Amino acid sequence: MLxxxxxxxxxxxxxxxxxxxxxQRTATDRGLALAEFVLPGMIALNGITKSYNGRPALRGISxxxxxxxxxxxxxxxxxxxxxxxxxxxxxxxxxSGVIMxxxxxxxxxxxxxxxxxxxxxxxxxxxxKLLRRRTVGENVTFVLSLLNLPDRxxxxxxxxxxxxxxxxxxxxxxxxxxxGGEQQRVAIARALVLQPDLILADEPSGNLDPERSHELLxxxxxINYQGTTVVVATHDRTLIEAHPARTLFLEHGRxxxxxxxxxx
Amino acid sequence: MNRHAWQEIKxxxxxxGAAGIVAVVLVAVASAWGGILWTVHSWVQTELLAGNRPxxxxxxxxxxxxAAALHDAIRANMPGVATATLAPRKVQEELASWFPELATVLxxxxxxxxxxxxxxxxxxxxxxxxxxxxxxxxEVTLVESSRAWQSRLEHxxxxxxxxxxxxxxxxxxGCGVVVLLVVRLLVLAHADEIAIMRLxxxxxxxxxxxYLFCGSLLGATGGVLGAxxxxxxxxxxxxxxxxxxxxxxxxxxxxxxGALAGVAGAAFGLASLxxxx
Numbered sequence: 001m002l003x004x005x006x007x008x009x010x011x012x013x014x015x016x017x018x019x020x021x022x023x024q025r026t027a028t029d030r031g032l033a034l035a036e037f038v039l040p041g042m043i044a045l046n047g048i049t050k051s052y053n054g055r056p057a058l059r060g061i062s063x064x065x066x067x068x069x070x071x072x073x074x075x076x077x078x079x080x081x082x083x084x085x086x087x088x089x090x091x092x093x094x095x096s097g098v099i100m101x102x103x104x105x106x107x108x109x110x111x112x113x114x115x116x117x118x119x120x121x122x123x124x125x126x127x128x129k130l131l132r133r134r135t136v137g138e139n140v141t142f143v144l145s146l147l148n149l150p151d152r153x154x155x156x157x158x159x160x161x162x163x164x165x166x167x168x169x170x171x172x173x174x175x176x177x178x179x180g181g182e183q184q185r186v187a188i189a190r191a192l193v194l195q196p197d198l199i200l201a202d203e204p205s206g207n208l209d210p211e212r213s214h215e216l217l218x219x220x221x222x223i224n225y226q227g228t229t230v231v232v233a234t235h236d237r238t239l240i241e242a243h244p245a246r247t248l249f250l251e252h253g254r255x256x257x258x259x260x261x262x263x264x
Numbered sequence: 265m266n267r268h269a270w271q272e273i274k275x276x277x278x279x280x281g282a283a284g285i286v287a288v289v290l291v292a293v294a295s296a297w298g299g300i301l302w303t304v305h306s307w308v309q310t311e312l313l314a315g316n317r318p319x320x321x322x323x324x325x326x327x328x329x330x331a332a333a334l335h336d337a338i339r340a341n342m343p344g345v346a347t348a349t350l351a352p353r354k355v356q357e358e359l360a361s362w363f364p365e366l367a368t369v370l371x372x373x374x375x376x377x378x379x380x381x382x383x384x385x386x387x388x389x390x391x392x393x394x395x396x397x398x399x400x401x402x403e404v405t406l407v408e409s410s411r412a413w414q415s416r417l418e419h420x421x422x423x424x425x426x427x428x429x430x431x432x433x434x435x436x437x438g439c440g441v442v443v444l445l446v447v448r449l450l451v452l453a454h455a456d457e458i459a460i461m462r463l464x465x466x467x468x469x470x471x472x473x474x475y476l477f478c479g480s481l482l483g484a485t486g487g488v489l490g491a492x493x494x495x496x497x498x499x500x501x502x503x504x505x506x507x508x509x510x511x512x513x514x515x516x517x518x519x520x521x522g523a524l525a526g527v528a529g530a531a532f533g534l535a536s537l538x539x540x541x
Contacts, residue, residue, distance in 0.1 A: 116465070123463055
């Protein structure tokens with residue numbers, strides 16, 4: 001069952017409430033444009049277009065995600081889900097439009113600021129993207145080492161987050177020695193260890209069997225209940241219906257519906 | 265650098281394999297060659313071409329009487345300089361001692377076939393005034409100075425050194441190119457991993473530093489090997505050339521130069537890293 005959130009037009013309401021943040025650069029035209037497009041929370045996209053070799057992947061996407069929200073991106077293959085997520089963690093830049101994530105204007109971000117920005121995000125991929133030549137423990141402590149934390153603190157935090165994932169006994173195993181489900185949990189542990197404000201998951205259940213997929217969604221929901229904003233891109237409709245949440249439906253690079261999906 | 269960076273460097277050194285060994289050997293050869301050249305150059309400068317080295321001027325006189333007159337004139341003009349007159353018989357014997365295979369022939373010749381010589385030991389500054397003064401004397405037929413021989417040697421040595429250092433430089437550039445290729449191969453092999461590291465918030469410095477360090481370690485190891493070769497040569501040649509000494513600056517500079525070539529190679533190798541938007 002679908003309940004429209006912002007109406008069928010998919011327009012974002014112009015929120016001017018207490019949580020709105022003024023943009024950093026108000027002197028420029030871009031800053032003035034941003035001032036009109038007041039930031040509603042964790043993610044705000046306005047008029048985002050992206051094309052590859054002239055083929056449009058996203059066409060004028062505008063949407064917003066509040067802090068602490070859990071949201072699905074769904075749609076058929078080629079709808080633009082992965083491009084949407086890649087824009088959010090700034091692996092790509094849009095051709096036009098404005099993207100604000102966690103208070104940062106991604107278009108204005110300098111290259112050296114990108115790393116700092118990504119440390120406040122947790123990204124989970126379908127193919128896990130673990131460092132193959134490093135153990136499970138090293139995969140998790142690597143992100144902590146970027147903060148120059150002492151070794152003991154790195155080990156302690158890695159142990160705690162892996163314990164949360166039920167993988168504390170596999171700290172010294174290499175990714176290739178783990179099952180798909182275990183690898184995905186390591187990827188989530190790595191995403192969680194820096195206690196990010198936002199988790200982006202791109203088809204996280206794509207390589208998992210249905211049972212593991214549901215476990216993974218439960219895990220992401222639990223993380224969300226603890227206050228972390230979670231965005232999950234998936235084409236698995238049954239998964240969305242089993243774990244209902246606000247869902248953005250993408251087709252041909254457009255948000256065709258923004259609605260709350262509940263179990264049938 | 266943190267524990268992860270050190271582990272990454274160790275992995276890279278291990279993975280550089282045969283190509284890494286080639287780089288180390290090449291740096292060792294280049295640095296040892298450069299070190300040998302510099303040491304020989306310093307030795308020649310100190311032992312043979314020193315500017316303050318006393319010069320020996322030899323004047324060939326027309327006859328024994330002219331030699332005696334010349335001897336007196338020199339003593340009067342330059343009191344205190346060491347002057348010696350060699351009679352024809354003495355010249356004949358000396359020549360025979362220099363060329364033992366011709367000694368029989370030389371000693372059978374009439375001693376009047378040999379000219380009397382006046383030999384003068386002077387400082388470099390005195391040599392400059394003495395030679396033209398001798399050349400102007402009527403009793404002198406020929407003047408030879410050891411300084412002329414020194415300048416010919418200096419010229420030959422400098423040409424040899426230019427060619428030698430050019431070769432050392434070419435070898436060092438070759439080392440840099442080999443390190444470049446090693447790092448490029450490592451970057452290609454780790455392309456996925458580098459992309460992941462970026463996605464989880466690693467700075468470019470966090471990614472590049474281990475590669476640069478790996479390149480510098482390869483270069484420095486080659487430099488240390490080169491310095492060891494140099495010390496080995498010095499020890500081996502000590503019996504023949506007791507004054508030959510490898511400078512500590514050279515020994516310290518070789519690993520540093522190797523590391524520099526390694527870093528430069530690695531930096532160029534890292535140019536193959538794909539960039540982000």
